[in-house]
Amino acid sequence: MTIDPRSHTPVYVQLADLLREQIESGVLAAGSALPSEARLTQEHGVGREAVRMAISLLRSEGLVNTVRGHGSYVRETPDRRQVELAPGASVIARMPSGGERRSMQLNEGVPVLEVRDPKGGTEVFAADEVELTRPA
Amino acid sequence: MTIDPRSHTPVYVQLADLLREQIESGVLAAGSALPSEARLTQEHGVGREAVRMAISLLRSEGLVNTVRGHGSYVRETPDRRQVELAPGASVIARMPSGGERRSMQLNEGVPVLEVRDPKGGTEVFAADEVELTRPA
DNA sequence: GTACATTTGTGCGTATGTATG
DNA sequence: TCATACATACGCACAAATGTA
Numbered sequence: 671m672t673i674d675p676r677s678h679t680p681v682y683v684q685l686a687d688l689l690r691e692q693i694e695s696g697v698l699a700a701g702s703a704l705p706s707e708a709r710l711t712q713e714h715g716v717g718r719e720a721v722r723m724a725i726s727l728l729r730s731e732g733l734v735n736t737v738r739g740h741g742s743y744v745r746e747t748p749d750r751r752q753v754e755l756a757p758g759a760s761v762i763a764r765m766p767s768g769g770e771r772r773s774m775q776l777n778e779g780v781p782v783l784e785v786r787d788p789k790g791g792t793e794v795f796a797a798d799e800v801e802l803t804r805p806a
Numbered sequence: 807m808t809i810d811p812r813s814h815t816p817v818y819v820q821l822a823d824l825l826r827e828q829i830e831s832g833v834l835a836a837g838s839a840l841p842s843e844a845r846l847t848q849e850h851g852v853g854r855e856a857v858r859m860a861i862s863l864l865r866s867e868g869l870v871n872t873v874r875g876h877g878s879y880v881r882e883t884p885d886r887r888q889v890e891l892a893p894g895a896s897v898i899a900r901m902p903s904g905g906e907r908r909s910m911q912l913n914e915g916v917p918v919l920e921v922r923d924p925k926g927g928t929e930v931f932a933a934d935e936v937e938l939t940r941p942a
Numbered sequence: 943g944t945a946c947a948t949t950t951g952t953g954c955g956t957a958t959g960t961a962t963g
Numbered sequence: 964t965c966a967t968a969c970a971t972a973c974g975c976a977c978a979a980a981t982g983t984a
Contacts, residue, residue: 739980806894
């Protein structure tokens with residue numbers, strides 16, 4: 671699979687697709703480092719901006735983390751603990767606010783689950799840590 | 807609030823924080839346009855990359871939409887229809903894959919809810935369109 | 943501690959394409 | 964037609980963070 675600069679699909683999207691495929695197929699295992707920006711630039715014959723936008727896209731999808739001066743890493747698939755949704759409760763999923771992201775120390779591309787209790791209380795969970803259940 | 811290039815916090819994160827604050831406080835109302843890239847570049851004394859990355863971050867957080875050739879706009883808070891979580895079902899929230907984003911025509915920064923039926927079937931919802939409920 | 947290589951962050955110049963008014 | 968604004972893409976340079984020798 672190679673990148674076609676003349677395609678109507680942007681180069682950075684093609685590169686992100688390529689890397690995403692490698693992540694989902696396990697070629698790039700969880701915890702392993704992506705090739706550096708310089709390597710990706712050389713090996714795929716694209717500009718650094720395309721590389722950075724591709725990685726940024728994967729970050730926003732929750733697939734990778736980037737550490738300045740170090741590299742980008744395939745995110746580990748988290749263990750989710752089960753949380754029971756109480757009778758009469760409701761829940762929405764959304765992206766966290768800036769304050770929430772900082773206080774809950776959430777990575778980019780991690781949604782939150784906002785659970786509203788029938789009594790009016792609300793609780794916010796990091797979506798990558800919980801699985802909501804309704805018992806049979 | 808101003809931007810400090812010498813801070814350990816990246817300039818684009820500082821700018822995103824600043825704009826997010828204006829959105830969440832209502833200074834930038836839902837539906838209103840953000841200043842153009844050129845204006846943000848001038849007024850905050852930062853480079854184009856920083857402006858574009860800041861707006862990209864806000865897009866990935868679901869706060870703004872960008873219309874090519876027109877500008878970036880504060881996203882309206884969506885109406886959610888209620889969906890009942892069946893007995894024995896479970897649900898997780900995550901960011902959509904590239905294919906899901908395309909096929910479901912999801913905006914950036916919109917998570918999905920993946921509902922697993924006790925019989926094994928799974929259904930995926932755009933998280934900005936639904937509120938899951940468990941009846942009392 | 944110093945020095946160095948590696949990697950990402952930032953800024954800027956340039957160019958072309960696309961969408962809107 | 965024209966101006967404006969964003970999207971994509973390439974290049975270069977230097978700053979800042981990290982890790983290692």
